[in-house]
Amino acid sequence: MESRNIRLAVIPGDGIGTEVVAEGLKILEAVGTKIEPTHYDLGAARYHRTGETLPDAVLEELRGYDAILLGAVGDPSVPPGVLERDLLLRLRFEFDHYVNLRPVKLFPGVETALADTPAEDIDMIVVREGTEGLYAGTGGVMRRGTPHEIATQESLNTAHGVERVVRFAFEKAKSRPRKKLTLVHKTNVLTYAGDLWQRTVNRVAEEYPEVTTDYSHIDAASMFFVSQPERFDVVVTDNLFGDIITDLGAAIAGGIGLAASGNINPERTAPSMFEPVHGSAPDIAGQGKADPTATILSVAMLLDHLGLPAEAARVEQAVADDIVERLAGWAGRTTHEIGDDITARVSG
Amino acid sequence: MESRNIRLAVIPGDGIGTEVVAEGLKILEAVGTKIEPTHYDLGAARYHRTGETLPDAVLEELRGYDAILLGAVGDPSVPPGVLERDLLLRLRFEFDHYVNLRPVKLFPGVETALADTPAEDIDMIVVREGTEGLYAGTGGVMRRGTPHEIATQESLNTAHGVERVVRFAFEKAKSRPRKKLTLVHKTNVLTYAGDLWQRTVNRVAEEYPEVTTDYSHIDAASMFFVSQPERFDVVVTDNLFGDIITDLGAAIAGGIGLAASGNINPERTAPSMFEPVHGSAPDIAGQGKADPTATILSVAMLLDHLGLPAEAARVEQAVADDIVERLAGWAGRTTHEIGDDITARVSG
Ligand SMILES: CC(C)[C@H](C(=O)O)[C@@H](O)C(=O)O
Ligand SMILES: CC(C)[C@H](C(=O)O)[C@@H](O)C(=O)O
Numbered sequence: 001m002e003s004r005n006i007r008l009a010v011i012p013g014d015g016i017g018t019e020v021v022a023e024g025l026k027i028l029e030a031v032g033t034k035i036e037p038t039h040y041d042l043g044a045a046r047y048h049r050t051g052e053t054l055p056d057a058v059l060e061e062l063r064g065y066d067a068i069l070l071g072a073v074g075d076p077s078v079p080p081g082v083l084e085r086d087l088l089l090r091l092r093f094e095f096d097h098y099v100n101l102r103p104v105k106l107f108p109g110v111e112t113a114l115a116d117t118p119a120e121d122i123d124m125i126v127v128r129e130g131t132e133g134l135y136a137g138t139g140g141v142m143r144r145g146t147p148h149e150i151a152t153q154e155s156l157n158t159a160h161g162v163e164r165v166v167r168f169a170f171e172k173a174k175s176r177p178r179k180k181l182t183l184v185h186k187t188n189v190l191t192y193a194g195d196l197w198q199r200t201v202n203r204v205a206e207e208y209p210e211v212t213t214d215y216s217h218i219d220a221a222s223m224f225f226v227s228q229p230e231r232f233d234v235v236v237t238d239n240l241f242g243d244i245i246t247d248l249g250a251a252i253a254g255g256i257g258l259a260a261s262g263n264i265n266p267e268r269t270a271p272s273m274f275e276p277v278h279g280s281a282p283d284i285a286g287q288g289k290a291d292p293t294a295t296i297l298s299v300a301m302l303l304d305h306l307g308l309p310a311e312a313a314r315v316e317q318a319v320a321d322d323i324v325e326r327l328a329g330w331a332g333r334t335t336h337e338i339g340d341d342i343t344a345r346v347s348g
Numbered sequence: 349m350e351s352r353n354i355r356l357a358v359i360p361g362d363g364i365g366t367e368v369v370a371e372g373l374k375i376l377e378a379v380g381t382k383i384e385p386t387h388y389d390l391g392a393a394r395y396h397r398t399g400e401t402l403p404d405a406v407l408e409e410l411r412g413y414d415a416i417l418l419g420a421v422g423d424p425s426v427p428p429g430v431l432e433r434d435l436l437l438r439l440r441f442e443f444d445h446y447v448n449l450r451p452v453k454l455f456p457g458v459e460t461a462l463a464d465t466p467a468e469d470i471d472m473i474v475v476r477e478g479t480e481g482l483y484a485g486t487g488g489v490m491r492r493g494t495p496h497e498i499a500t501q502e503s504l505n506t507a508h509g510v511e512r513v514v515r516f517a518f519e520k521a522k523s524r525p526r527k528k529l530t531l532v533h534k535t536n537v538l539t540y541a542g543d544l545w546q547r548t549v550n551r552v553a554e555e556y557p558e559v560t561t562d563y564s565h566i567d568a569a570s571m572f573f574v575s576q577p578e579r580f581d582v583v584v585t586d587n588l589f590g591d592i593i594t595d596l597g598a599a600i601a602g603g604i605g606l607a608a609s610g611n612i613n614p615e616r617t618a619p620s621m622f623e624p625v626h627g628s629a630p631d632i633a634g635q636g637k638a639d640p641t642a643t644i645l646s647v648a649m650l651l652d653h654l655g656l657p658a659e660a661a662r663v664e665q666a667v668a669d670d671i672v673e674r675l676a677g678w679a680g681r682t683t684h685e686i687g688d689d690i691t692a693r694v695s696g
Contacts, residue, residue: 080535080536081535081536081537081539081542084536084537085536085537085539089537111463112463113462113463113574113575114461114462114463114574115459115460115461115462115463115464116463134503134537134538135537137537137539139502139503139538139539139540139541140540141540141543141544143507145547146507147507147508147511148506148507148508149506149507149544150504150505150506150507151505151506151540151541151543151544152502152503152504152505152540152541153502153503153505153538153540153541154487154500154501154502154503155482155487155500155501155502155503156498156500157498157499157500157501158496158497158498158499159491159494159495159496159497159498160495160496163495186588186591187428187429188428188429188432188433189429189432189433189437189482189483189485189588189591190482190487190501191429191433191485191487192487192488192489192499192500192501193487193499193500193501194429195489195499196489196497196499199493218591218592219591219592219594219595220595222570222592222593222595222596222599223595223596223598223599223604224599225596225599226461226462226574226596226599226600227461227599227603240534240537243534243537243566243567244566244567244570244592245570246567247567247568247570247571248570248571248573248574248596250571251570251571251572251573251574251575252574255575256571
């Protein structure tokens with residue numbers, strides 16, 4: 001890494017977003033990086049004050065950062081979907097975050113929702129496509145509100161979009177001990193898109209003879225996540241299936257309080273964005289109850305992306321150690337206390 | 349029920365389909381119904397012999413039956429999706445099976461994949477739309493096989509299609525002790541379709557003041573199925589989300605060997621079709637290993653649909669009793685033996 005400061009845009013967002021991001025920033029400082037954070041007040045408050053979600057000028061400013069750390073956006077006072085689409089999804093699309101990277105890993109000591117599943121059986125990484133599919137937002141409505149209403153949604157899939165994320169997934173699979181890649185789709189029903197995904201995986205697979213490839217329909221995969229999670233190493237899938245399966249992944253790997261994610265632009269033509277998988281959880285906001293671990297693990301992914309793998313490993317190890325001791329005192333700790341405990345381990 | 353024989357079309361299909369259907373038919377006989385089964389050899393074998401999946405003449409013949417019992421279709425020797433689309437989905441569409449009814453219920457004594465979840469927490473019924481959404485099969489491909497390929501899939505949702513299944517779900521919810529209905533969708537991303545679904549639920553809800561309504565995004569719902577299944581009583585959702593969430597439901601409720609389903613045409617303008625949720629499982633076909641319980645529970649749904657609720661209850665009770673004793677001897681029993689054991693309970 002060059003020695004200039006890393007410029008980080010911070011979007012705490014709404015609800016528990018602000019609480020968990022504060023802990024993430026503590027970790028960044030404790031780990032000894034030269035990171036210069038700048039806060040952006042995007043989210044529900046700004047929307048109510050000015051009507052803005054993501055002004056073009058702010059978008060362009062954000063483009064100049066090395067990375068973005070985001071808490072969570074969304075509030076019941078804002079019409080459903082507005083902040084998600086015009087802020088969160090817009091950032092993913094504008095900055096071409098075509099890899100949405102979501103580890104599903106059960107840390108030893110964490111209670112899983114699954115009976116009789118050893119921790120080592122849950123250790124996969126989901127490579128979710130982030131810029132296409134049904135998230136394109138195309139579709140429409142005709143005769144709205146009448147008995148003859150028709151509403152459509154369109155899933156758009158391109159060779160360009162599918163191939164780049166599939167290649168990323170193969171590289172990931174190649175770097176892991178098991179070297180296994182599973183495509184998750186629904187090729188028997190989504191025949192056009194499924195055919196493109198399957199052909200692309202087959203073609204790229206020829207360049208990766210050391211990687212074993214597998215296929216699972218999304219319905220069967222959802223079942224296997226619960227009954228045989230050890231089937232999976234690297235999963236590559238489309239935007240919507242990835243959305244579903246990573247929340248399910250969070251459920252089996254200790255809950256949404258631990259699920260980290262990175263919205264990655266691998267070519268670095270724009271900043272990548274790191275965020276916990278959880279939402280703004282307005283029901284528990286302001287109570288110091290939120291678990292900041294997902295954000296802290298997202299910070300580890302951010303450090304790794306910025307070329308600081310040793311720092312990333314220290315943060316991950318601190319989380320792993322904290323979790324082992326969690327069994328004793330977890331229930332009582334506040335957001336700050338968890339942040340402090342992990343910070344102490346990172347610094348110490 | 350009138351005293352004429354019930355005319356049942358039986359489509360055993362492929363793989364374990366034939367094995368489990370044989371047990372289902374034993375139960376139908378044992379329960380003392382006047383059912384006259386006629387077998388149809390649709391599936392992989394016929395496809396290879398004649399190239400036919402579902403000839404129009406057979407479709408019209410099937411239309412004349414009181415109900416259909418289907419095992420499973422699909423075989424690796426047939427191009428993926430052909431039998432599923434041209435046979436299974438075609439029957440659902442042609443016979444307007446707009447309600448795909450899938451109970452997710454943990455029988456006492458069954459081991460669940462979830463830790464610390466009492467059996468009574470898993471007792472819901474998923475009302476999956478069966479004739480619209482992404483299953484419409486519309487979409488297309490341009491510049492196939494080139495770097496400029498575009499593949500699209502379209503989700504088609506109509507006021508007519510959504511309202512009728514939502515009404516069915518409210519009726520179902522009203523008839524159950526908890527009277528709770530949860531819409532599962534992804535309204536923050538699938539804005540056109542989501543808006544139609546949500547508005548329809550809101551409007552119909554006014555006619556059902558005794559039913560509590562709730563909403564969950566599909567990603568959160570997938571998590572809740574694992575972490576808080578007790579949240580759900582009746583779930584209403586679209587075709588694809590229903591496909592995913594019912595396999596997940598099977599995983600938490602004792603596995604795919606127990607998951608039953610009914611493809612219902614509530615107006616009875618065409619025969620309804622009952623089938624286990626599982627597939628043809630070519631890997632274990634012919635070995636007598638398949639659990640016929642899902643088919644037997646589908647037979648119970650069939651009896652109920654045909655106006656024989658007492659018989660349906662007897663079959664369900666026989667399954668419940670068999671399951672309680674399963675703990676002792678389950679592992680050793682073949683498909684036939686399980687069928688025989690349940691048959692004995694039904695007759696005895
Ligand atoms: C908030 C929502 C639009 C978003 C998504 O669907 O991608 C979220 O569920 C996620 O997974 O990051
Ligand atoms: C075989 C397949 C087309 C089918 C579906 O997707 O509906 C199956 O998964 C099911 O759930 O009955």
